[in-house]
Amino acid sequence: MSQDFVAEMVTDFSELGLIEPLLRALNSAGYTEPTPIQAKMIPHVLAGNDVVGQAQTGTGKTAAFALPLLNQLKPTKKATPQILVLAPTRELAIQVSEAFKSYGANLNNLRVLPIFGGQEYAGQLQQLHLGVHVVVGTPGRVMDHIRRGSLKLSTIRSIVLDEADEMLKMGFLEDVEWVLEQAPKERQIALFSATMPDSIRRIAATHLNNPVEITIKNKTATAATISQHYLTTNGFNAKREALAKILEAETVDGMLVFVRTKMQTVELAEYISELGHSVAALNGDIAQSQRLRTVEQLKSGKLDILIATDVAARGLDVERVSHVVNFDIPFDTEAYIHRIGRTGRAGRQGRAILFLTPRERTMLKSIERATRQKIEQMALPTVAEINAKRIAAYKNTISETLSTDCSFFAGLINDYCSENGTSAELVAAALAKMAQGKTPLLLPEEPRRQIRRERTERTDVSQKRSTEQRPRKGRHVGLPPEEGMDRYRIEVGEVHGVKPGNIVGAIANEADISSDHIGRINIFEEYSTVDLPYGMPHQVLRLLHGARINGRPMRVRRDEEATQDTPRKFDRSGKNGASKGQKPMKSVQRKGPGKSRSSAQPAYK
Known part of the structure; x- marks a missing residue:
């Protein structure tokens, strides 16, 4: 049975039949209106039906299965696994487990455990022995625990296959089928996928019982809340200078910058750090424990900028990420969609900026066709614009300081002016210069563009002659x-x-x-x-x-x-x-x- 989304649906979570503790958690998180996938999916999952959901990332599908499954959780003397979620990556597994914890914050003694490779077995074994209600894991590590006997599926009531098409691309489908074969015959299965290739449909036909199919048709492949722009530049140095100017000219809360190589994450992070920004690198060579700490620091505001390879393109949901910068254009359109999907989620506004070399314009056209959106060209912020923002920020700092008790210093300045016959304006200017130190407040206007053009012309002539x-x-x-x-x-x-x-x-x-x-x-x-x-x-x-x-x-x-x-x-x-x-x-x-x-x-x- 296939059901496509239509307008005028449920407009409040309270209409979906969820229990009061879940509604309180949603209210605390500021969620009042369900997304289309949530409004269509939750009633069917609550009814115990197997479901197949086709929806893009960022549409709220995690809540579409987490809320109704938590709603049906059965209390037991000792916590036993009742919900199993399979996810393609450790980042997505962590995100989904955190979502379960957030939605179930008001449920008594809810225990949720993410299990994935790259993490020591000891902690996972201990938590499984103590008892958990929800297990969220990658297929390989879940299989290991089943074979060890540390994860028993006899009590599993519901199984979720999240981003099944991604598990197909990563070669996990055989593992997924093996896990499904170990599970009880009487269980509920929810399958979610952005696309529905034949192999995914075969799994649905083999393992799901008369599933309800729900497709959410998006007008665009990327969220309408994301404004997309590209900037034409060339060369690593030119790109990092452009990034520095964007950081100064735009109002940034949190930013993800995607680069192509591990070494670039470190080098670019060092450069941005020297400019005074709180930044960290994230790549596959960094230990998993450190990666988790880094993401938590971004969430808490201890970090503002994360320079990452595509290791962070999936499963990273940080509410304060306002900007995603593609420092290097990705090799395929799907990677671009997933990268910029880290911002503008669940109705929040986001901004995506793509650095593009002249040779990469063909790829830009491919991205526009895939997203069905026009990506507008932007101009690099000028020195004048950056200086105007610096002046505004400086004035704002003065206003904030004046809102505090400055009486002692006001008396001190008055005494100085009386003793030396100096105006208060000049004393204020001297104090401002002292506070600024040797670092100029304003950027100098650099007439380098003409010089570079002349040098390029000379080089072109020389190369032509050669x-x-x-x-x-x-x-x-x-x-x-x-x-x-x-x-x-x-x-x-x-x-x-x-x-x-x-x-x-x-x-x-x-x-x-x-x-x-x-x-x-x-x-x-x-x-x-x-x-x-x-x-x-x-x-x-x-x-x-x-x-x-x-x-x-x-x-x-x-x-x-x-x-x-x-x-x-x-x-x-x-x-x-x-x-x-x-x-x-x-x-x-x-x-x-x-x-x-x-x-x-x-x-x-």
Whole structure:
């Protein structure tokens, strides 16, 4: 039975038949009107029906199953598992468990336990032994506990499969089916998924009993409460300067900044911290306990900015996140949707900003098609706008200080003015200068844009000449690798009929590297060089080593001395040696992502 959402539905949680302790918890949290998925789903779950819900992230689906399941929780002498929720990631498992605790805050002795990999077994085993009502876990860790006998499913009354399509993508569906096969035959199942591929429908048909299907059709794939803008920039340094200006010009409560690599999270966090902001990095290399503490600090206001890889793209629900910045554009549209879904949730206003290089405009169009929303271009805040905000903030600080008792200092200033014949205005100016210290209050106007344009024009002319004129014998052409790039040598050159497109295609296809991440290419008579992102994984280089161009193996090796004047060749030992008389034939300038990375950070996680 399929039911689509229609307008004029339940407008108050009190109309849904929930018990009073749950209504009090909702009222305390400020929730009065159910979302469409909640209004349609809760009555069916309360009635004991199996349900299939299709809704995007951020629509309030957690409450759609948590509230009615808590409503039906049966008291026992010792807490036994009655509700099992399977989630694809540890972050989502933590979020769902916290939601259960929040909604059940007024229930007597409710015990909720999240279990997931990366966390020691000892604590989980102890909590399971003491007894819990609700278990929220990732499929792998849930399976481990079932096999150990520490998690017994005989008392389970309800099972929730949250974000089933994501579990499919992560290869968890076989694990999910195994867990379902261990559960009692008489149990209620709620399945939630943003999309409904055939494999998800097969699970529903196999394990659910005549389920009620509820689809919430959104006009857009992203919440209407999120304003989306993009900013055209290029290079890591330019991006971080733009981020610094945005932090100064906009009113930010909490901010998530998504970058592509683990090293970038650390480097960017250090840069933002030096500007005086409370910031932390979050990536897969950080211990799970520290990651949990970091998220709690963001929630409590001890941190304002989190620089993260996509490890935080799912399951992170922090109410005070007002901004999401895509410092690096994600590789797919779904990742973009999930990233910006961390703001503008449950009716709150949010702002998403995408940093975009000129080469990435095609991806922007793909995102707009996927979200069915136009992403507007924004201008970088000007120095004048930032200075105006700084002045306003300074004046506001004065007003706040004047609202306190300043009588002692007022008398002190009056005495000073009388003794020295100085006006109160000049004394106030001197005190303001003392308080500001050596750090200027205002940013200087920097007429650097014209200089950069002239320098770029000169560089373009120089590069054009270098490609048009054949260099002298024995002279190495091409500039050093761009910032954040390494140079590699491949044993295919002009005499083998190689062209830049052959090199780009081979690398992109064999190693699954976007052509945007391939930098400058120099083609010589018998070999070529290509600039690739810093920190290329060894397994990728091994793959490229045997790849072929025009029937010849590439034999990719690091070209550590490629910026020297004399071109080189590799001897059989793999060491570099001088190649006398080797003429470089072609130099192709490809502006890949090199300038978007510092030389100290890898391009891969």
